[in-house]
Amino acid sequence: MKKVYSLSLIMVLALSVFLAACGNKSDNASGGSTSEGKGSSDVKVGMVTDVGGVNDKSFNQSAWEALEKVQSAGGASVKYLQSKSDQDYIPNLNQFVKDGYSLTWGIGFNLADAIKTVAGQNPDAKLAIIDSVVDAPNVKSVTFSENEGSFLVGVVAGKMTKTNKIGFVGGEKSPLIQRFEAGFQAGIKAVNPKAEFIANYAGAFDKPDVGKAAAATMYNEGVDIIFHAAGATGTGVFNEAASRKKSGQQVWVIGVDKDQSLEFGDEVTLTSMIKRVDTAVEKVSQEVIDGTFKGGTETLGLKDDGVGIADTSSKNVPADVLKLVDEYKAKIIAGEVKVPDTVK
Amino acid sequence: MSKLMKIFTGDSFILSLVAIIMGLILGALVMLIGGYDPFEAYSALITRVYGDSYNFGEAIREMTPLIMTGLAFAFAARTGLFNIGGEGQFLIGMTAASIVGIHVQGLPVYIHAPLAVIAGAVFGGLWAAIAGYLKAARGVNEVISCIMLNWIGLYLSNMIINNFALLEGENRSVNIQPTASIAIGWLSEMMGNARVHWGTVIALLAAVFFYIFMWKTKQGYELRAVGFNQDASKYAGMNVNRNVVKAMFISGAFAGLGGAFTVLGVFGYQSVMASSPGTGFDGIAVALIGMNNPFGIILGSILFGTLTYGSAGMSFSADVPPEIVRIVIGAIIFFIAAQGIVRWVLKPFYAKRKKEKVL
Numbered sequence: 187m188k189k190v191y192s193l194s195l196i197m198v199l200a201l202s203v204f205l206a207a208c209g210n211k212s213d214n215a216s217g218g219s220t221s222e223g224k225g226s227s228d229v230k231v232g233m234v235t236d237v238g239g240v241n242d243k244s245f246n247q248s249a250w251e252a253l254e255k256v257q258s259a260g261g262a263s264v265k266y267l268q269s270k271s272d273q274d275y276i277p278n279l280n281q282f283v284k285d286g287y288s289l290t291w292g293i294g295f296n297l298a299d300a301i302k303t304v305a306g307q308n309p310d311a312k313l314a315i316i317d318s319v320v321d322a323p324n325v326k327s328v329t330f331s332e333n334e335g336s337f338l339v340g341v342v343a344g345k346m347t348k349t350n351k352i353g354f355v356g357g358e359k360s361p362l363i364q365r366f367e368a369g370f371q372a373g374i375k376a377v378n379p380k381a382e383f384i385a386n387y388a389g390a391f392d393k394p395d396v397g398k399a400a401a402a403t404m405y406n407e408g409v410d411i412i413f414h415a416a417g418a419t420g421t422g423v424f425n426e427a428a429s430r431k432k433s434g435q436q437v438w439v440i441g442v443d444k445d446q447s448l449e450f451g452d453e454v455t456l457t458s459m460i461k462r463v464d465t466a467v468e469k470v471s472q473e474v475i476d477g478t479f480k481g482g483t484e485t486l487g488l489k490d491d492g493v494g495i496a497d498t499s500s501k502n503v504p505a506d507v508l509k510l511v512d513e514y515k516a517k518i519i520a521g522e523v524k525v526p527d528t529v530k
Numbered sequence: 531m532s533k534l535m536k537i538f539t540g541d542s543f544i545l546s547l548v549a550i551i552m553g554l555i556l557g558a559l560v561m562l563i564g565g566y567d568p569f570e571a572y573s574a575l576i577t578r579v580y581g582d583s584y585n586f587g588e589a590i591r592e593m594t595p596l597i598m599t600g601l602a603f604a605f606a607a608r609t610g611l612f613n614i615g616g617e618g619q620f621l622i623g624m625t626a627a628s629i630v631g632i633h634v635q636g637l638p639v640y641i642h643a644p645l646a647v648i649a650g651a652v653f654g655g656l657w658a659a660i661a662g663y664l665k666a667a668r669g670v671n672e673v674i675s676c677i678m679l680n681w682i683g684l685y686l687s688n689m690i691i692n693n694f695a696l697l698e699g700e701n702r703s704v705n706i707q708p709t710a711s712i713a714i715g716w717l718s719e720m721m722g723n724a725r726v727h728w729g730t731v732i733a734l735l736a737a738v739f740f741y742i743f744m745w746k747t748k749q750g751y752e753l754r755a756v757g758f759n760q761d762a763s764k765y766a767g768m769n770v771n772r773n774v775v776k777a778m779f780i781s782g783a784f785a786g787l788g789g790a791f792t793v794l795g796v797f798g799y800q801s802v803m804a805s806s807p808g809t810g811f812d813g814i815a816v817a818l819i820g821m822n823n824p825f826g827i828i829l830g831s832i833l834f835g836t837l838t839y840g841s842a843g844m845s846f847s848a849d850v851p852p853e854i855v856r857i858v859i860g861a862i863i864f865f866i867a868a869q870g871i872v873r874w875v876l877k878p879f880y881a882k883r884k885k886e887k888v889l
Contacts, residue, residue: 270838271808273792299799307723358802
């Protein structure tokens, strides 16, 4: 008897949860998942982040802010899904594709294989990817000439260093991040051939503690300027610099992707190498809205304003150095200076 | 019938179920506080996982390695060992399967694929056996050595992939030979390209093996005896040290299989990983939910897989951040681990039961 009693109790509990879930379903089916976009446009743009998420203070965030801008302009309704592991990329992309989204973004080179697979399986879907090239007719690949932008901050570092030692902290050691290192090193060499250059890879984009340790080692060796291309790992570099600055040491960090002086303050941020992920995302999304979307590859460099240095640099960088930066920028655009894209 | 009834009214089953319900309720409360509609969110979660065949297939893909790492933890736990190294064993199994899948050539599919799977199991097992040997020979606490071996496993895997199998200019290995793949092509096509693979079948068989080995064989009896009381087992004439190494080997082999499935069935290549995938640690939670029982673990991984895979549905359709799902999972594990709370909630019902007995 008692067993029947407890069994029925469980059933009632389970049933009530189930019924409650069903009961509500009918009324959210109408107004449920639509986005709060102002526009009446039925264009929908989705975005899949890598494991960094949209608050990574780096390219995922830039991309999402750009999409939010598109949404508030009324052009499209937007949504993102964060991936918990690399196994999530394909299902997350498929979620958008199967829901009939007009464009699905994959943010970051880690999603290249997933985009390729999904694009092949859904030839009618439109996809786009940042930082990697996927060769498919329905995929737009946007890459940047990071080496050119890094060259410019290299010029700043080479001119501004007092100890003649300059450091670089990278995230994962991949061809993409090595483009930053190559350009940065070339920029330093161009203006200060005697400066010593140290590079270190943290091995991850989400490990601020490792970034902090790497920065501490470099500063201890006498480095006074560190350029980081390490996503959230770079937060640790900033923290280390900030605490040293407080104790009176003269050290700097060069930010990456966004104007990081807005995030970490002018006291430690010398300048930032800006990568206009936002412009690219906005532009391609607009192409979908306008109906002019075409697959293919687009590389944004200095001449397209795809990369560059932050506008707020003038706070810490003297005018003559900035003038030199402008000269080099003109030379790179004109093709007089060739910036290497691989580390020798 | 009465036997079936007994399973569903057994103490541990009720405790787990109530803990799960309490976890879901706590999650709902958190959602209410955050201003989200919990009913919409939970129904989105269920629809995402069981709504169409593609997502159902992908959810199974998510559950399969969890069964394996759950079995790995439970097997060691049944023998009195705390194998927290599922993560490292998973990675080593992955790497071994990749290397065999990539570099062994010219074999027919019915030899190559099983060979790669077995390589994953053996090397995962050997990786765990290191911790077992250290414990048996030198008395090193297996928790410490397993945690260290997790890190060594991560960087060793990356090193092996970087040096012996890297795809030029990419952050991953070259693809495995098609003969090493354990993906089920026809079923995958039927399910809208969901990445289903034979590993799921092997995982279910592994649970059966776990049960039979542990409770129906002499060796299993010895392992359990060592788990209950090492001194008594020694007195009874069992070789405790050998049993410790053996238990760790089998436990690691389960985790290694999970890793092998991920490479051979899901990706077809192995990425250079910045951090470990976390499947091994999730397996500990699954084993806890399943009360270290192989069939409980299957149920536990279904629950865990549903929640993690469905979380994307929650954020997609109901705009609930995936962190909330983590809170729900955390709450469920918390209630299962803290059984006292659940018993306290159930006390009124139990009291009534007792009265019945008196009558």
